[in-house]
Amino acid sequence: MDRSENAGVPLERTLRALGVLMGVLLPVYAWTVVQAPIDSVQGVMQKILYVHPPLAYGAYLGFVATAIGGALFLWRGEERHDQLAVAGAEVGTIFCTLMLVTGPIWARGAWGPGNWWVWDARLTLTLLLWFVYLAYLLLRSFTEGDERAARFASVYGILGVVLIPLNYWIIDLVGSAMHPSNIEFQGRDRSLGEGMGLPFAVGNLTLFFAFAYLLVLRWQVGLRRSRLEAQADA
Amino acid sequence: MRGVRLEGVGLEKRFGRVAALRGVDLEVRPGESLAVLGANGAGKSTLLRILAGLSRPSAGRFEAHLADAADPLSRERLRGHVGYVGHASLLYGELTARENLAFAARLHGAGTTDDALDSILGPLGLLDVADRRAGTFSRGMTQRLAIARAIVHDPDVLLLDEPFTGLDEVSARRLSGRLGALRERGHSLVLITHDPRRAIELAERGLVLHRGRVRARLSAGADFELEALREILARLGREEEADRAA
Amino acid sequence: MRVALALLWKDLVTEWRSRDRLVAMVVFSILVVVVFQFAWPALEPDEMRRLASGVLWVTYVFAAVIGLGRSFAMELENDAMTALALAPGTRGWIFLGKAAATWLLIGLVQALTAVVFALFFRQDLLPGAAGLALVAGLADVGICSVGTLLSAMSVRSRFRDVLLPVLLIPTLIPVLGAATRASAATLAGDSPPWDALQPLIVTSAIYTILGFLLFDFVLDE
Numbered sequence: 001m002d003r004s005e006n007a008g009v010p011l012e013r014t015l016r017a018l019g020v021l022m023g024v025l026l027p028v029y030a031w032t033v034v035q036a037p038i039d040s041v042q043g044v045m046q047k048i049l050y051v052h053p054p055l056a057y058g059a060y061l062g063f064v065a066t067a068i069g070g071a072l073f074l075w076r077g078e079e080r081h082d083q084l085a086v087a088g089a090e091v092g093t094i095f096c097t098l099m100l101v102t103g104p105i106w107a108r109g110a111w112g113p114g115n116w117w118v119w120d121a122r123l124t125l126t127l128l129l130w131f132v133y134l135a136y137l138l139l140r141s142f143t144e145g146d147e148r149a150a151r152f153a154s155v156y157g158i159l160g161v162v163l164i165p166l167n168y169w170i171i172d173l174v175g176s177a178m179h180p181s182n183i184e185f186q187g188r189d190r191s192l193g194e195g196m197g198l199p200f201a202v203g204n205l206t207l208f209f210a211f212a213y214l215l216v217l218r219w220q221v222g223l224r225r226s227r228l229e230a231q232a233d234a
Numbered sequence: 235m236r237g238v239r240l241e242g243v244g245l246e247k248r249f250g251r252v253a254a255l256r257g258v259d260l261e262v263r264p265g266e267s268l269a270v271l272g273a274n275g276a277g278k279s280t281l282l283r284i285l286a287g288l289s290r291p292s293a294g295r296f297e298a299h300l301a302d303a304a305d306p307l308s309r310e311r312l313r314g315h316v317g318y319v320g321h322a323s324l325l326y327g328e329l330t331a332r333e334n335l336a337f338a339a340r341l342h343g344a345g346t347t348d349d350a351l352d353s354i355l356g357p358l359g360l361l362d363v364a365d366r367r368a369g370t371f372s373r374g375m376t377q378r379l380a381i382a383r384a385i386v387h388d389p390d391v392l393l394l395d396e397p398f399t400g401l402d403e404v405s406a407r408r409l410s411g412r413l414g415a416l417r418e419r420g421h422s423l424v425l426i427t428h429d430p431r432r433a434i435e436l437a438e439r440g441l442v443l444h445r446g447r448v449r450a451r452l453s454a455g456a457d458f459e460l461e462a463l464r465e466i467l468a469r470l471g472r473e474e475e476a477d478r479a480a
Numbered sequence: 481m482r483v484a485l486a487l488l489w490k491d492l493v494t495e496w497r498s499r500d501r502l503v504a505m506v507v508f509s510i511l512v513v514v515v516f517q518f519a520w521p522a523l524e525p526d527e528m529r530r531l532a533s534g535v536l537w538v539t540y541v542f543a544a545v546i547g548l549g550r551s552f553a554m555e556l557e558n559d560a561m562t563a564l565a566l567a568p569g570t571r572g573w574i575f576l577g578k579a580a581a582t583w584l585l586i587g588l589v590q591a592l593t594a595v596v597f598a599l600f601f602r603q604d605l606l607p608g609a610a611g612l613a614l615v616a617g618l619a620d621v622g623i624c625s626v627g628t629l630l631s632a633m634s635v636r637s638r639f640r641d642v643l644l645p646v647l648l649i650p651t652l653i654p655v656l657g658a659a660t661r662a663s664a665a666t667l668a669g670d671s672p673p674w675d676a677l678q679p680l681i682v683t684s685a686i687y688t689i690l691g692f693l694l695f696d697f698v699l700d701e
Contacts, residue, residue, distance in 0.1 A: 074697050077290065131650045138646055142637040145249045147292070148701060152633040155694045156647065159626065162690065163651055166683055170657035173675060230248075288565055289701045314568030322559035328494040340486035341567035341574075383563070 010080070011220045018213040022206075029206040032199035039196075045109030049196070050203035052102040055095050056122075057204070058211035059129060060164070062092015065215060066136065067161035070154030082150040083222035085157055086140070091214045093133040095207075099126050121171045128167050132160040237264025237301045237422065238315045238390040240285055244294035247280050247446075254280040256446040257294065262391065264301050267423040269433030271467065272443035273474065278426045279321070281443070282393050285424060287312040314342060317384035317392045317421075321399070323376050324383060327369025331360055331379050334368050335386055342387035354382050358412060374405035381412070391422040398432055410435055430463035444470045483567060487577025494554065495585065501550045502585060505543045509593040512539040513600055528601045533664035537656060539593055540616070541623075544586050545645045548627035551582050552635040561636075565699040572692035574699070579628040579691065583620050590616050611666030618677065619659040622684035626651045629691040632698045654683045 032050075039046030065088025072081035103123050104116045111118070136156050143149035240262040247255040255277045262268050262285075270278050283289040284296055287309040297306035298315070307315065318324075325334050332351055339346045355361050358378045363371070368379060377397060384392060394413070398406045413436055417423055427433050433440055440458050442450040450466050452458035495501055516535050520528075528535075555561040564574050594612065598605045605612065627648055634644040662676035 074694075128650055128653055131646075135647045135650055138643060139633070139637065142639050142643050143633070144636070144638065145701075147249060148636070151697050151700065152637075155629070155633065155697055158694065159629075159651060159690060162686060163654070166654040166679070166686070170654040170679055173679060174657040174661060283701065286566065288562065310569055312568075313566050316566075318562070318566055320559055320562055322562075324560055324563040325558050326490070326494055326554075326560055327557065328497045329490070333493070337486055337490045338563065341483055341563070343482065343568070 009220065010223055011216055015213070015216050015220055018209060018216060021209050022213050025202070025206040025209060029199075029202050032202045036199040037195045042110050045106065048102055048106040048109070050199050051207075052099060052106055054200075054204040054207035055099045055102065056126075057208045058095030058214075059092055059099050059126060061211060062088045062095060062215070063129065063133070063157070063161050063164065064088070066092065066157040070157035073150060073154045074158075079150070079226055080223055082154065083226065084219050085150075085154060086222055087215050087218035089133055089136050089140075089153075089157070091211060091218055093130070093137065094214070095211060096126060096130045096133055100130055121168070124171050125164070125168055128171075129164065132163060136160060237420070238307070238312075239263055239299045239301060240296075240391065240424075241299070242281075242284065242291070242294065242296045245281065245284060245291045245296060246293040247277070247284065247289065248292040254446055255284075255291070258443070258446070258448055260441060260448075262422055262424055264390065265420055265422055266439070267417055267425065267437040269425045269427060269437035269440045270443060271427060271430065271433055271440060271463065273428065273467075273471065275445075276443040277446040278443055279395055282318075282395050282424065282426055285391075286316050286318045286393050288318070314387065315390045317387070317389035319377075319380050319384045319392070319394045319397055321395055323368070323380040325368045325376065325379060327367060330365050330367050331355065331371075331382075332364045334379065335382055338383045339386045344387040351386075354386055357415065358382050359408075373400045374402075374409070377401060377405075377409060378412070381409075385416065385421070389421065391424065392416060393424045395426045396428070397425070398427065398429060406432075428467075430460055430467065433463065434458065434460055442466055442470070444473075481573060483569065483573040484577035484580065487564075487574055488580050491551075491578065491581030492584070495581070501547060501554075502589070504550070505547045505585070505589045506592055508546055509539050509543045509589055510596050512542055513593065513597050517600060523601075525602045529603060529667065532597070532601075532603060532605075532667050533660050536590075536594060536597060536612075536663065537660045539597075540586075540590050541649070541652060541656060543589055543593065544620075544623050544627060545648060547582055547586055547589065548624070548631045548648070549635070549641060549644050551578060551628060552631045553640075556635060561632075561699070565701070571696045571699050575625075575628060575632075575691050575695035576688075578632075579624045579688075582628060583624040586620050586624060587617065590620070605667065607669060608666040611672050612663055615659055615662040615666060615672050615677070615680070618680045618684055619655050622655040622680065622687045623652060625684065625687040625691040629687075629695060629698060632695070651687075654679060658683070 033047060036047065036050070038044060066085045069081045069083070069085030069088055072078070073085060103126070107115050107118055117123070136153060139156055140149050140153045143152050240260075242258060242260050245255050245258040246253065258277070258281060260268070260281075270281060272278050280289070284291050298312045299306055326337070329337065332355070335351050335354065336346045339351070344350070352361060352364075355364050358381060360375065360378055360382060363375060368376065371379060377400075381397070397409060397413070401409060410432060413423065413425075417436065423436060425433065425436055438454040438458070440450075440452040440463065441448060442452070442463075449470060452462065513535070520531075552561065555564065565571075567574060591613075594605055594609075597603065630647045630651070631644060634640045634647055637643050658676045658679040662672040662680065665676070666672050
């Protein structure tokens with residue numbers, strides 16, 4: 001690989017550091033999950049615990065990155081901030097989607113047949129967040145003109161990040177009034193069993209850095225692309 | 235002294251891959267009139283929208299100064315000093331001519347008394363139709379009302395994007411006369427046109443754009459005359475064709 | 481402020497002369513109510529009573545989407561949007577004027593919808609009418625502010641008719657959640673509960689402030 005090509009590419013060192021970290025963390029993560037004891041009630045299915053809750057970091061932080069990138073873009077008008085916003089939205093969407101896929105699998109496993117979906121607070125919030133991500137990406141692709149798309153998306157990104165706490169509040173309010181039966185489902189909050197603490201912690205750490213790695217990678221791809229486009233045009 | 239000086243240095247406007255402007259320098263001094271010529275897609279309208287404070291350049295510097303002020307105007311304030319006539323009329327068909335004008339005046343914080351509005355409608359020959367809905371106007375009347383809308387706040391600079399499009403010869407000549415009268419009253423004009431005749435009629439300087447770059451600067455007395463302009467435009471047209479063939 | 485009033489005046493005059501937005505919203509709202517009748521045929525009035533709040537708010541939200549979509553569509557004819565963008569000073573006032581006009585229009589349509597609903601489903605909504613008006617008035621501030629902001633964006637996008645609801649509805653969930661709960665209480669004869677009014681006030685305030693500040697970027701190009 002030609003090293004000189006990468007000289008001066010922004011974020012290159014951050015990306016490499018995160019890459020090394022991932023190289024160490026991933027095998028450790030896999031190993032601790034395999035070594036973790038099988039849950040006496042839920043069986044193997046319970047191991048989704050080491051995947052599902054830690055995904056939330058990416059799902060929520062993705063939107064924080066999108067909002068920060070969007071706000072900076074509106075303020076300074078620099079394309080690199082918009083690229084951060086895009087990276088946050090795309091990587092966040094992946095984490096959010098994985099949460100929505102693993103959630104029902106776990107629910108079905110834990111609460112028995114028919115319980116693919118429950119309107120519990122966190123799952124509902126994640127679903128709404130997913131819709132906001134989707135709306136954000138659709139807005140980007142449907143808006144004519146790159147600069148306008150970036151500006152509109154920035155506005156929506158800021159709106160979206162404000163929406164998360166508002167939605168949380170409402171779901172709490174409506175949920176507690178209308179679906180009291182769901183409260184008993186929140187058994188996943190109970191303390192972890194023997195030997196489950198370590199893999200859970202490693203899972204949190206790994207998926208947090210996995211998010212950071214993907215975010216920076218996607219950001220760099222965006223920056224490189226806009227640089228190439230500018231060169232091609234000149 | 236009254237008036238606004240507009241100055242652009244190295245203006246670029248890029249929409250993704252496409253660059254509409256690639257480094258344009260220009261200056262419009264108070265009371266001066268400039269014609270911007272060029273083929274479709276040369277970047278004329280993009281340039282005008284930057285001058286109007288509607289659009290920010292992707293790169294380069296655009297500043298507007300009040301004649302006696304050192305600090306440049308903010309875009310918010312600049313918009314109060316320019317009048318803009320676009321491709322479309324910017325009018326509401328449901329409102330009468332007078333209501334359209336009153337609405338524009340309120341947006342600009344200008345006077346909305348009948349006298350004030352009549353003094354704008356009168357010289358443009360719109361007094362008789364002032365209470366008809368703009369949606370029923372002919373092309374020529376609409377264009378005159380669009381100009382009335384643009385000058386309702388007595389702007390220092392009037393920016394016109396192909397104002398003669400769709401007008402017959404008589405209406406075009408009449409419009410040209412009225413724009414000339416505005417110029418006499420001290421408004422600067424920036425006129426976008428592909429018609430060299432109108433450019434020479436109304437402006438003392440000309441700028442020829444081609445693919446986002448300035449290809450010629452012409453000023454009165456020297457080479458800002460019909461034959462020279464026609465020849466430049468024809469040459470750029472041939473260049474374009476040769477490029478497309480290649 | 482003068483600019484906001486000018487926008488409000490202009491929107492109401494043009495709306496009154498054409499009336500197409502109003503008519504479209506009213507006809508649509510009545511149709512939605514009729515659809516509910518066919519979805520639940522032979523429902524007793526007191527069973528319907530329990531669903532009333534939900535039925536009304538589903539109708540209100542869809543009607544609002546239609547009204548908001550038209551709000552800037554009419555600015556696109558003759559590119560009047562550019563004229564708005566050319567106004568000097570803070571563009572937030574333009575936003576407030578547009579939002580206020582839509583607020584009045586949507587409120588009118590909602591009142592008519594409630595009357596039609598009461599007649600079709602033999603409901604006596606009069607005792608809860610004042611409370612319902614309060615709740616709807618508050619919720620509409622949120623709906624119109626965020627809706628005006630999003631409408632100004634979606635109207636200049638491809639597939640704008642689909643894009644607006646996709647953008648708007650997730651942002652309306654907090655408003656909708658609190659509004660249905662507050663309305664349900666009012667229609668049951670209670671006064672609207674504070675813990676449902678509170679999120680309505682907060683959400684509406686946040687959306688109005690955000691709209692005021694962010695509208696500048698939406699009108700830019």
